[in-house]
Amino acid sequence: MSNRRNFLKKVGGSLALAGLGTSLQTKAEGNSIPLQSAIKVSANDRIRIGLIGAGIIGHYDTDTALKVEGVELAGACDLYTGRLDYAKEKWGKDFYTTKDYRELLARQDIDAVLICTPDHWHEKMAVDALKAGKHVYCEKPMIQQINEGHAIINAQKASGKVLQVGSQRASSVAILEAKKILQSGMIGELTYIQAYCDRTDTRGAWNYSIPRDASLETVDFDRFLGHAPKVDFDAKRFFRWRNYKDYGTGAAGDLIVHLLTGIHTITDSYGPHKIYGIGELKYWKDGRDAYDIINALMSYPESAQHKSFQVYTRVNLCDGEGKGGFGIKIFGTEGVIDIGWNDFKVKTLKRGDAPGFGGYDSYTSFSKKQKEEFKKWYESTYGSSKSGYEFVKEFSFDAPKGYDDRLDHLIVFFNGIRTGSKIPEDATFGLRAAAPSLACNLSIDLQKPILWDPVEMKLV
Ligand SMILES: NC(=O)c1ccc[n+]([C@@H]2O[C@H](COP(=O)([O-])OP(=O)(O)OC[C@H]3O[C@@H](n4cnc5c(N)ncnc54)[C@H](O)[C@@H]3O)[C@@H](O)[C@H]2O)c1
Numbered sequence: 001m002s003n004r005r006n007f008l009k010k011v012g013g014s015l016a017l018a019g020l021g022t023s024l025q026t027k028a029e030g031n032s033i034p035l036q037s038a039i040k041v042s043a044n045d046r047i048r049i050g051l052i053g054a055g056i057i058g059h060y061d062t063d064t065a066l067k068v069e070g071v072e073l074a075g076a077c078d079l080y081t082g083r084l085d086y087a088k089e090k091w092g093k094d095f096y097t098t099k100d101y102r103e104l105l106a107r108q109d110i111d112a113v114l115i116c117t118p119d120h121w122h123e124k125m126a127v128d129a130l131k132a133g134k135h136v137y138c139e140k141p142m143i144q145q146i147n148e149g150h151a152i153i154n155a156q157k158a159s160g161k162v163l164q165v166g167s168q169r170a171s172s173v174a175i176l177e178a179k180k181i182l183q184s185g186m187i188g189e190l191t192y193i194q195a196y197c198d199r200t201d202t203r204g205a206w207n208y209s210i211p212r213d214a215s216l217e218t219v220d221f222d223r224f225l226g227h228a229p230k231v232d233f234d235a236k237r238f239f240r241w242r243n244y245k246d247y248g249t250g251a252a253g254d255l256i257v258h259l260l261t262g263i264h265t266i267t268d269s270y271g272p273h274k275i276y277g278i279g280e281l282k283y284w285k286d287g288r289d290a291y292d293i294i295n296a297l298m299s300y301p302e303s304a305q306h307k308s309f310q311v312y313t314r315v316n317l318c319d320g321e322g323k324g325g326f327g328i329k330i331f332g333t334e335g336v337i338d339i340g341w342n343d344f345k346v347k348t349l350k351r352g353d354a355p356g357f358g359g360y361d362s363y364t365s366f367s368k369k370q371k372e373e374f375k376k377w378y379e380s381t382y383g384s385s386k387s388g389y390e391f392v393k394e395f396s397f398d399a400p401k402g403y404d405d406r407l408d409h410l411i412v413f414f415n416g417i418r419t420g421s422k423i424p425e426d427a428t429f430g431l432r433a434a435a436p437s438l439a440c441n442l443s444i445d446l447q448k449p450i451l452w453d454p455v456e457m458k459l460v
Helices: 004-012 056-065 081-091 101-106 117-133 149-161 173-184 220-227 233-237 250-267 370-382 404-419 429-446
Strands: 014-019 020-024 048-053 073-078 096-097 110-117 135-138 163-165 190-198 274-280 293-300 310-314 323-334 335-339 344-353 389-396 450-453
Touching: 020 101, 020 220, 048 101, 048 344, 056 073, 056 233, 056 404, 073 081, 073 101, 081 096, 081 344, 096 101, 096 117, 101 429, 110 233, 110 429, 117 135, 117 149, 135 404, 149 429, 163 404, 173 323, 173 344, 173 389, 173 404, 190 250, 233 310, 250 274, 250 293, 250 323, 250 429, 274 429, 429 450
Parallel strands: 048 073, 048 110, 073 096, 110 135, 135 163, 190 310
Antiparallel strands: 014 020, 190 323, 274 293, 274 450, 293 310, 323 335, 335 344, 344 389
16 A cells, blocks of 8 residues: 555645645546556566456456556456457467356466456356356446345355456545545544446447347357346347346446445445335336336445444436436535545535524514524624635545546555455455345335345345
8 A cells, every 4th residue: 555655645736634644645647547656576476367248348347457567467257259259369279268157267477366247147147156266356236136245255264265356446546535534533433335337328228239240149148148038039138238137236246345344444344234226117118127127225224333324225217317427425514525436525624613693593583672682692692703614625626637446446456466455345245245236126125124234144
């Protein structure tokens, strides 16, 4: 972390985080700036990775992993020939590809795998990979079903390998800086968090482009289904799997999990004990069975890490405001931290001893004589301040231009492999973020609150 602070100093200047002594500027040039420091490695200190699931995020994760010193790509697995062809086009005609991830796991020259497949494959692949002696970077949500996850925790412990879940919020500089502000007490006691993710267009609602040659000739559909119910080939189910409960986890597992990852990182929380969700398929009636709007309330109990607080969270895939966006707003008794993706704003206030008077107050109903008497008494008791509080601080934080939280997250993963350093978003963290997210779906389906034990990580 000291290198990280050096980096902050080096680029620092234009923006001071009041009271915390951290300075940053927003003008640093270049792409994918990391604030975490990757370990320096010798020429033959290589970590060779294999990619399982060469779809959209598989490419983002792999390209980012390859920016970390000493990381090499050894092969990729996918079920659609178009994606295997593209892998060879991108990484060389002799690049190793397979449709069977177990063949990738059997390769001795692969140290770690990136699991970037649909959610219903995560648990099985993570466990198989750990058993095969591979380190695992498993995309979020770590699990698809609320009763999954313990098998991954156990396999990770038994293997001694590193497992990190892929919600990069856990390594985001904005989240980590906001955490310092909350911990400093600057916004008073945490009362409530409002967290949302809104989207407007069809791709935002997971209707990704389907290649023109999608067919049983090019897609291993049976293998994709795995343990999911058998259905006839349907290109939409394969390429837009998030829209179906059999393979995805809906708005809750896909997006609320990012929000909870941020919230748990900032608060050090193990999670809520009561989750109540409402959800509907409002707009994208295109054959999907996943909801496109979810609102959920969560109650976080007092724990060794924090006092009790509440969370209101929302995903709206049919947002007519057109702003879209992603936010976590942390309300304290004396201020607020309003976090975007890699930025935030802070506003703090202090309540004075003076209660204030006037405005919406019984004072307005006093007679002229009473008003005069009251004013005289008030000023002799409290002085001239009529307001019950005053704003104290207001400032904002932006990550340096080009900052990439995914790169920081992968640096944390590879440093963990090389040095045994702590993985904050490990399998336990992954389960504690994913299960309450999935509990939103369960609550919607059962139409009742879900009780969850965040310590033991099981339904109550
Ligand atoms: N951290 C993030 O920011 C982030 C962003 C997007 C997606 N994700 C997560 O990444 C995962 C993948 O999402 P995506 O958008 O890239 O999906 P995608 O559909 O674009 O890619 C998934 C790929 O997995 C392949 N696949 C499916 N079953 C397989 C199997 N059994 N063996 C091998 N390959 C298989 C498919 O052929 C496809 O190419 C999801 O779990 C998603 O939640 C994370």
